Amino acid sequence: MFGQMQDSPLLVSQLIEHAAQFHPDQRIITKTVEGHFHEYTYKDAAKRSKQLAQALVALGVQDGDVIGTLAWNTYRHFECWYGISGMGGILHTINPRLFPEQLDYIINHAEDKFLFIDTTFVPLLEALQSKLTKVKGYVIMTDEAHMPTTTLPNVLCYETLLAQQSGEYQWPQLDERQATSICYTSGTTGNPKGVVYSHRSSLLHSWGITSLNVGEICSETRVLPIVPMFHANAWGLVYAVAMMGAEVVFPGPHLDGASVCDMINRYKVDLSAAVPTVWTMLMQHLTQSGDTLESLNSVLIGGSAVPKVMIRSFEQDYGVEVWQAWGMTEMSPLGSLNKPRPQDALLSYEEQLNIKAKQGRPCFGVQMKIVNDDNQPLPHDGKAFGRLMVKGPWIVSQYFKAETSALDEDGWFDTGDVATIDETGNMQITDRSKDVIKSGGEWISSIDLENAAMGHDEVLEAAVIGVPHPKWEERPLLIIVAKNPEQPPSAESVLAFLTDKVAKWWLPESVEFIDAIPHTATGKINKVGLREQFKGYQFEGVSA
Ligand code: AMP
Numbered sequence: 001m002f003g004q005m006q007d008s009p010l011l012v013s014q015l016i017e018h019a020a021q022f023h024p025d026q027r028i029i030t031k032t033v034e035g036h037f038h039e040y041t042y043k044d045a046a047k048r049s050k051q052l053a054q055a056l057v058a059l060g061v062q063d064g065d066v067i068g069t070l071a072w073n074t075y076r077h078f079e080c081w082y083g084i085s086g087m088g089g090i091l092h093t094i095n096p097r098l099f100p101e102q103l104d105y106i107i108n109h110a111e112d113k114f115l116f117i118d119t120t121f122v123p124l125l126e127a128l129q130s131k132l133t134k135v136k137g138y139v140i141m142t143d144e145a146h147m148p149t150t151t152l153p154n155v156l157c158y159e160t161l162l163a164q165q166s167g168e169y170q171w172p173q174l175d176e177r178q179a180t181s182i183c184y185t186s187g188t189t190g191n192p193k194g195v196v197y198s199h200r201s202s203l204l205h206s207w208g209i210t211s212l213n214v215g216e217i218c219s220e221t222r223v224l225p226i227v228p229m230f231h232a233n234a235w236g237l238v239y240a241v242a243m244m245g246a247e248v249v250f251p252g253p254h255l256d257g258a259s260v261c262d263m264i265n266r267y268k269v270d271l272s273a274a275v276p277t278v279w280t281m282l283m284q285h286l287t288q289s290g291d292t293l294e295s296l297n298s299v300l301i302g303g304s305a306v307p308k309v310m311i312r313s314f315e316q317d318y319g320v321e322v323w324q325a326w327g328m329t330e331m332s333p334l335g336s337l338n339k340p341r342p343q344d345a346l347l348s349y350e351e352q353l354n355i356k357a358k359q360g361r362p363c364f365g366v367q368m369k370i371v372n373d374d375n376q377p378l379p380h381d382g383k384a385f386g387r388l389m390v391k392g393p394w395i396v397s398q399y400f401k402a403e404t405s406a407l408d409e410d411g412w413f414d415t416g417d418v419a420t421i422d423e424t425g426n427m428q429i430t431d432r433s434k435d436v437i438k439s440g441g442e443w444i445s446s447i448d449l450e451n452a453a454m455g456h457d458e459v460l461e462a463a464v465i466g467v468p469h470p471k472w473e474e475r476p477l478l479i480i481v482a483k484n485p486e487q488p489p490s491a492e493s494v495l496a497f498l499t500d501k502v503a504k505w506w507l508p509e510s511v512e513f514i515d516a517i518p519h520t521a522t523g524k525i526n527k528v529g530l531r532e533q534f535k536g537y538q539f540e541g542v543s544a
Contacts, residue, residue, distance in 0.1 A: 009176035010203035013086035015242040017171070020046030023219055023245025029267055030075045030250040031259070033118050034146060038075060042245065045079060047167040052083030054165035059137070061113060063088035063172075066182065068112035068135075070094045070121040073229050073250040076141045076158060080116055081229070081238045085180040085199070086171050092182045093230040096121050097521035098192065104131040106184045106192055109401065116141055116158070119148050120253060126151050176200040182400055183233050185329045186521045194400030195329050197233065204365060205332040205394040206239040214337050214363045215300065215323075217271065219245040222295075224263060226251055226274035227303070231522050232333040235273055235300070235325070257285025261293070268295035273325075275303035275523040279310055280461070286318070293318045300325050300337075304524050305429060305447045307454035308357050316349075326359035326429060328415060330406070332394040335368070335415075336360040336427055357451060358428040359419070367391040369412070370421055382422030385430050385443060388415045418443070435527045437466035437474050444476055444506045450525075452501040458482055458489040463517050463525045464508065467537050477534060478508035481517055488513045509539045 019026070019042035028045055030038045061067065067084045069091065071077040084091040092110045094103065103124070107115070108131070115132075116139045117125060125138065129152055137154035139161060140147060147157050176199045184192035210217040217223065223246050225237040241248045249267045251260065260282050263269065279301060285291065299314060302325035314320040327333035338360030344352055362368050370378045370386035378384040389412040396413060398405050407413050418431045430436065430445035437444040446464040453462035461481040466474035482488035491511035498507055512534070518526040 009174065009199065011086070011171070011174055011176060011199045012082065012180055012202055012239060013171035015203070015206070015239055016042070016046045016049055016082040016086070019242040019245050026219065026245050027247050028075050028078065028250070029248070030073075031252045031254045031263060032074060033072060033120055033142070033252050035254075040075065042242065045075065045082075048162055049079045049082035049086060050169040050171075051162040051165040051167045052079050053087035053171070054167070054169050055161040056084065056087055056089060056114075058165070059114065059161075061087070061089050063174075064090065064179075065113045066090045066092050066110045068092040068094050068107055068110065068115045069230070070096050070115060070117045070125070071141055071229065072118055072120070072253045073225060073234070074118070074141070074252050075250060077116075077118075077229050078238060078248075078250065081181075082242075088172055088174055088178070090179045090182060090196075093233075095184070095186065095228070095230045095521050096124060098184075098186065099521075100124075100128060102192055104128050106194070107132055108134060109191075110182055110184075110194060114139055118142075118253075119146060122148050122150050122152065129153070174199060176203075181233070183230075183329050186524075193402070195396050196400050197332060197394075201332060201394040202236070202239055203243075205236045205334065206243045208363050208365045208394070209236050209334050210240045210244050211363070213339060214334070215240065215271070216298075217241065217244045217246050221271050222247040222249065222267060222269050224249045224251065224260075224267075224269040224272040226255060226260065226272060226278050232303070232327070232329045235302070235327070235333055237273060255281070257281040257283070258289070261285055261289070261291050264293055264296050265291070270295055270297045271300070272296065273300035273302075276301055276306055276310060277304075277519060277523045279314075283310065283313060293320055296320045298323055302326055303522060305359075305451055306357065307451050308353050309455045311353060311356050322356060324356065324359055326427070330396040330413065330415075331366070331390065331392075334363060334394075335366050335390060336362045338426070341424065355426065358422075358426045360427065361425045362390075362427070365392050365394065368421065368427060370419055375408075380421040380423060380425065382420050382426075382428070385418050385420050385445070387433060388417045388419040388427070388429070389413065390415055418445075432527075435465070437464070437476050439466075439469075439472045439474055439476070439505070441473075442505075446476065446527075449476055449478065449498070449502060449506060449508065452498050453478055453480065453494060455501070456489065456494055456497045458484065458487075459494065461517050463527070463530055465527055465530050465534065467509070467534065467539065469509070469539065469542065471542075475509040475539065476506065477537060477539075478511045479517065479530060479534070480511060480513050481515065482513055485513075485515060509542075 024043035143159040327335040518529040
């Protein structure tokens with residue numbers, strides 16, 4: 001017998017409606033592209049999202065049409081998330097940091113009908129426009145006073161479009177399995193792949209990430225989502241804040257340390273979310289300025305491994321708890337979060353730090369396992385590393401327009417990450433499978449080495465790649481950006497620093513200093529770029 005409960009669809013329009021009805025006066029604050037602060041409420045946002053939906057209908061947008069955005073985290077972009085998906089369109093958030101050839105590839109591949117763009121990105125699209133044959137028009141997300149002169153064809157002004165509509169609009173009752181949005185992976189090799197989220201997956205993910213065991217988001221939380229709306233679904237925060245009626249501060253393009261610090265202190269933000277590179281900039285600002293972070297309770301950090309030195313500094317210098325998160329675009333994106341267990345409080349801080357450096361335990365809804373090359377499950381002993389496989393209702397099943405499933409025959413998705421899982425279920429990423437260093441038939445974790453090297457006082461950033469070695473197959477090369485490039489630490493002092501932190505045979509064969517480590521469009525260390533830069537590298541005294 002089936003249960004006898006209502007089967008109403010889960011739709012993202014319900015989130016903004018709920019916020020408008022039950023948290024109408026909660027604020028949405030934006031540091032705009034133009035530089036001033038804009039404030040309004042969920043009630044205003046819901047009305048304007050409906051005006052946008054009406055404007056789309058007036059432009060001839062049909063159910064299932066894809067509408068692209070190239071925009072920062074702002075209230076207007078927030079309206080696009082609800083206006084476009086709510087009326088049955090599919091929101092395609094485009095990462096402007098992709099290479100131009102990847103940009104035109106994804107805009108054409110997704111068949112974007114209109115592009116909604118911030119003024120910042122007008123020159124980028126002007127350079128690409130001749131290749132964007134399917135785009136019918138460009139909506140510039142500003143008012144008439146700030147409209148730029150442009151060579152783009154069929155240009156419309158966002159505020160003018162909205163002003164023509166009443167906001168008297170009934171959201172359609174869609175099928176909950178219908179697509180809300182598409183986000184492409186950044187793909188360092190090959191073309192980016194599109195991940196298509198549904199209304200159902202988006203709502204389930206929001207419940208997952210707001211819970212007390214995860215993001216602890218409620219109507220009393222003030223959230224600063226620095227993670228861009230164009231990267232990995234903004235970690236689901238755009239939906240989560242509305243579900244809970246949380247106040248939100250959008251940073252626009254202002255991501256430097258001083259601006260982030262100012263927004264946190266000015267609006268008494270208690271939770272923020274970003275990749276480690278953003279926090280490195282904030283830390284540098286705090287050290288130089290002496291500023292503090294009085295209101296901030298916790299930061300969600302993910303996208304790359306969080307160095308222990310960053311966790312320690314946030315927690316001990318600024319009283320901010322670090323919650324390391326792991327996930328991927330294909331997972332909406334949350335997979336796991338590192339929250340201490342009550343019994344961890346009995347451990348020394350150093351022992352707690354070793355636990356906090358892990359990527360955490362899965363939130364409800366995500367299943368995880370690690371397997372060897374023969375697909376056999378590996379033990380959860382914190383030592384065995386294997387391919388990390390996941391399953392769950394907000395995880396991709398097939399890439400956009402792909403002909404085959406993205407899953408294995410038992411329905412597991414291979415994340416491409418290599419990880420250990422310990423006895424408590426705490427997962428630790430040791431590498432991307434493509435980056436793991438194979439030395440003498442064993443694996444060395446580049447992430448562990450990087451994390452350890454970042455603990456050196458004079459190291460700003462560290463990256464480790466495998467370099468071919470005649471005897472060992474590959475050996476680790478440590479590449480460092482010094483805090484003071486004029487006076488970098490000696491290679492010997494860095495190696496000596498590492499000796500009691502990693503196994504002896506993991507110690508890098510050599511250390512090189514460079515001015516800047518290249519990053520991908522999503523803020524990760526660009527290992528492909530580094531391997532290219534150090535192609536043909538030879539360790540001293542070793543002939544190839
Ligand atoms: P993206 O789809 O751009 O979010 O990238 C997902 C990938 O980022 C994952 O498969 C991991 O390789 C990496 N990643 C995400 N979070 C973490 C983390 N906390 N620690 C280490 N790697 C991470």
